Amino acid sequence: MKVGVVTFPGSLDDVDARRAVTIGGNEAVALWHGDDDLRGVDAVVLPGGFSYGDYLRCGAISRFSPVMASVVEAAGKGMPVLGICNGFQILCESHLLPGALIRNDHRKFVCRDQRLRIERTDTAWTSAYAPGAEVTIVLKNGEGGFVADESTLDRLEGEGRVVARYLDDNPNGSLRDIAGISNERGNVVGLMPHPEHAVEDLTGPGTDGLGFFTSLVEKAFA
C-alpha cells in the first residue's frame, strides 16, 4: 500500500514516519501541507512535531492547510488516517476525533519510554496487535493531556474507541489514562506516543511500535 506522510512547516517526525512505513512493508509517499493532492495514497500519517510553531493552539492552523481538506474528505470515505502526537492534535482540531489535547498537568515536557495497553485491535492501524497487548513505545510531548467532557469519555469507552491506554504512571494528565482513540469507523486513529520511534532494535526501546505500520498490510490481505 501507498502511505502518505504529510510534512507541515514545523513537522519533526515526518522522515522517521516515512522510514517506519517502509519498514512496515508499505511504500512511503511524501505529502506537502500546501498541496491538496494526496498523490493516490491508500492511507495517510500525520506526523509529530510543532506544525506552524504550535501558534494559537497545537494543530489549530494546520487544520486549515490545503492538504487537510483532502485528508478530511478521504477520511470521511474510509481512508485510514493515523495522527501521531501533533498529528493527533491536528485530528482533534479538525473534528475527525473528539476531545482536545492540553498542556501536561505537571507543566513539563516529558520524554520517556512509555508502557501502553493496546485496547482496540480492529482498527486499520492496530490489527497487528493481540487484544490487550502491552507494549513500550516512545512518548514525548508538552501538550499531551487528553481531555473531553464526561459524556464524550463515556461514549468513547462504551463504543470501545479507546485504542491505547497508559500503563503505570499517567505521563501527562490525560483523562482516564487515554493515550489514543479512534473514530466510530476505526479508520481514523490518534495516538500521543510515537510508534515510529520504536520500529528498530538499534534505536529506541524496541520494535513494539512496528504493529502500527504493519497492520495496514495485514488488514489489506485479511
Next chain:
Amino acid sequence: MARVVVDVMPKPEILDPQGKAVLGALPRLGFSGVSDVRQGKRFELEVEGEITDEVLAEIDKMAESLLSNPVIEDYEVHVEEHSVAEIAQGRTS
C-alpha cells in the same frame, strides 16, 4: 476603523496548568491575596467600516472556528474603543 475584542478562556472544568504556574509564582514573589489565576488569550481585531450585526456575527464565526476551540475554551466578543497598548500608553504618559 473599529476594534472588536475576542477574549478566549479555558472552560472552568478544564485544567489550566499555565494559570496554576502563575498562581504558584505570585506568593514566591511576595504577592499575596490572589486565590486563583486562569490564563487565556485576548484578540484585538481591527475591523474595516462600521460594526454591524452582520460583522459581529462574522466575528463570532471566526471566534468559534479558529480563535477558540469550543471543546476546551469559552469566548466572548465585544466592541472596544481602546487597545491594551493604547490604554497602557495613556497610563504611562
